[in-house]
Amino acid sequence: MALTAAVVLANQPAVASGAPGSSSVTDRINHATEPYDSMQITTAYELSAKTVQSKEEYQGGTFKVLARKDQISRFRCSVCHNDKPVLVQNGALFTHGDIKVNHGLGENQLTCNECHSVGNRDFLVDKEGQKIDFDHSYQLCGKCHFRQKRDWLGGAHGKRETYWAGERVVRNCTSCHNPHSPAFATKMPATYSLPLDE
Amino acid sequence: MDSRKNNEDQIETEDMSDNKSSRRQFLKKMSIAAAAGSASLVVGGCGGSSQTEEMGLKWEEYFKKHYRLMTPEEKDATVERLERLAKLQRGIDVQMSNQEPHENVLYGYAFNISRCKGYMDCVEACVKENNLDRRAKTQYVRIFEMDPGQLDPTAGDGQFHHEVPVENKFYMGVQCFHCENAPCVKACPTKATWREPDGIVVVDYDWCIGCRYCLAACPYWGRRFNWGDPEVPKDEINLNQHYLGNRMRMKGVMEKCTFCVQRTRKGKLPACADACPTGSRVFGNLLDPDSEIRFVLKNKKVFRFKENLGTEPKFWYFMD
Numbered sequence: 001m002a003l004t005a006a007v008v009l010a011n012q013p014a015v016a017s018g019a020p021g022s023s024s025v026t027d028r029i030n031h032a033t034e035p036y037d038s039m040q041i042t043t044a045y046e047l048s049a050k051t052v053q054s055k056e057e058y059q060g061g062t063f064k065v066l067a068r069k070d071q072i073s074r075f076r077c078s079v080c081h082n083d084k085p086v087l088v089q090n091g092a093l094f095t096h097g098d099i100k101v102n103h104g105l106g107e108n109q110l111t112c113n114e115c116h117s118v119g120n121r122d123f124l125v126d127k128e129g130q131k132i133d134f135d136h137s138y139q140l141c142g143k144c145h146f147r148q149k150r151d152w153l154g155g156a157h158g159k160r161e162t163y164w165a166g167e168r169v170v171r172n173c174t175s176c177h178n179p180h181s182p183a184f185a186t187k188m189p190a191t192y193s194l195p196l197d198e
Numbered sequence: 199m200d201s202r203k204n205n206e207d208q209i210e211t212e213d214m215s216d217n218k219s220s221r222r223q224f225l226k227k228m229s230i231a232a233a234a235g236s237a238s239l240v241v242g243g244c245g246g247s248s249q250t251e252e253m254g255l256k257w258e259e260y261f262k263k264h265y266r267l268m269t270p271e272e273k274d275a276t277v278e279r280l281e282r283l284a285k286l287q288r289g290i291d292v293q294m295s296n297q298e299p300h301e302n303v304l305y306g307y308a309f310n311i312s313r314c315k316g317y318m319d320c321v322e323a324c325v326k327e328n329n330l331d332r333r334a335k336t337q338y339v340r341i342f343e344m345d346p347g348q349l350d351p352t353a354g355d356g357q358f359h360h361e362v363p364v365e366n367k368f369y370m371g372v373q374c375f376h377c378e379n380a381p382c383v384k385a386c387p388t389k390a391t392w393r394e395p396d397g398i399v400v401v402d403y404d405w406c407i408g409c410r411y412c413l414a415a416c417p418y419w420g421r422r423f424n425w426g427d428p429e430v431p432k433d434e435i436n437l438n439q440h441y442l443g444n445r446m447r448m449k450g451v452m453e454k455c456t457f458c459v460q461r462t463r464k465g466k467l468p469a470c471a472d473a474c475p476t477g478s479r480v481f482g483n484l485l486d487p488d489s490e491i492r493f494v495l496k497n498k499k500v501f502r503f504k505e506n507l508g509t510e511p512k513f514w515y516f517m518d
Contacts, residue, residue, distance in 0.1 A: 060434065156497065188361055
């Protein structure tokens with residue numbers, strides 16, 4: 001037993017020499033240039049949430065985003081937004097009186113039709129008149145929030161859904177942000193933390 | 199360098215096995231004989247066959263090897279015993295894994311201090327996922343409200359009872375940083391804690407003697423001690439467990455964040471990263487140049503806490 005301890009102790013400084021310098025973990029990370037095929041982790045199976053293939057590229061490959069249209073309670077919009085007449089008593093239900101827009105700085109709030117297409121209510125629309133599918137709203141959001149979109153594509157903004165491995169599935173902009181009021185609300189914290197030195 | 203390190207690890211473990219296993223095997227044989235003896239006594243006394251079984255399993259557990267010296271069969275056997283013991287002692291159907299690390303995977307973590315809003319959903323998710331002691335309020339992950347310019351979480355406030363986020367404050371999450379050059383590992387006199395090949399620093403709770411040297415050695419307050427038997431309501435116990443992860447701890451042993459080894463080795467995000475509603479927590483494989491964590495390291499302003507200590511934490515803070 002004493003012998004064990006001696007040998008183990010003798011080995012300690014050698015292990016400890018992994019401190020800064022030639023063997024740092026950052027060096028090891030920087031030398032790892034071979035892409036890792038995370039599909040080999042077979043336990044990262046498909047999600048139950050509905051996803052769509054993104055129209056953007058990630059590190060030269062494709063990825064999926066969480067679908068949005070299923071989450072919109074009154075989609076398709078053209079069921080109401082059409083040429084048929086509407087009874088006055090249904091007006092309160094049909095107008096979107098519950099939606100408060102708080103998107104933009106100070107007085108410069110966005111109006112409905114800066115994002116929603118007037119011609120076809122089933123689509124969003126950008127400043128160039130390009131129709132954008134609700135499932136691919138990142139194409140529209142990224143027109144203004146291009147820095148966030150760049151980070152989102154790379155993975156520094158937003159988050160992956162459930163798995164770090166397997167096929168890349170990330171949350172859509174509208175999975176986390178309410179597009180009509182995109183800033184996160186204040187709320188009470190879930191719990192509290194004791195000081196570190198206790 | 200890596201191969202050299204591995205060699206040294208090998209030497210150490212081989213050295214351990216030479217000395218201890220023969221003695222342990224001897225004791226084990228003794229123990230089985232003793233268990234048989236005591237079993238017959240118990241049967242004679244109160245006639246509970248489940249009690250006999252429990253006692254036998256406990257004997258076997260008591261005389262098992264260090265986890266790193268076990269063969270795959272021995273690892274399976276101990277996991278099976280622990281599952282059975284959980285059934286006998288607590289009446290719960292635990293599914294315990296001893297899944298080995300994946301090759302070419304080194305886990306890393308990044309925390310966005312400009313995104314975190316202090317909601318603390320991560321803290322709560324961690325407590326539930328890892329079966330943390332509710333009575334002592336053990337937490338692996340902690341969040342502190344900080345003034346601008348501060349970067350020392352000991353100066354932050356973790357007990358804010360107001361709506362968050364507050365203007366002109368930022369929120370900093372602290373947990374085990376899974377150092378490549380971990381001081382806690384070096385401090386342990388029984389080698390009950392070590393760094394796995396995928397970078398996760400783990401504890402063999404059955405080998406820990408509770409001396410708390412590691413707790414004193416860690417410059418990041420990453421380790422927690424069980425002063426009493428951890429209490430978790432039976433219906434809240436997470437049954438998906440890992441031998442080196444969230445299996446039930448006992449009084450007098452150390453525990454710590456394991457990057458949710460029971461989840462991450464299955465390809466899942468750690469519970470804290472999964473629970474975060476703000477996307478402040480980025481987790482992934484540091485050896486994969488296409489991973490999100492590598493994107494953060496390459497493209498964002500990052501820093502590590504107390505980097506000058508040379509501990510090589512695999513946990514980076516970053517800003518938008």
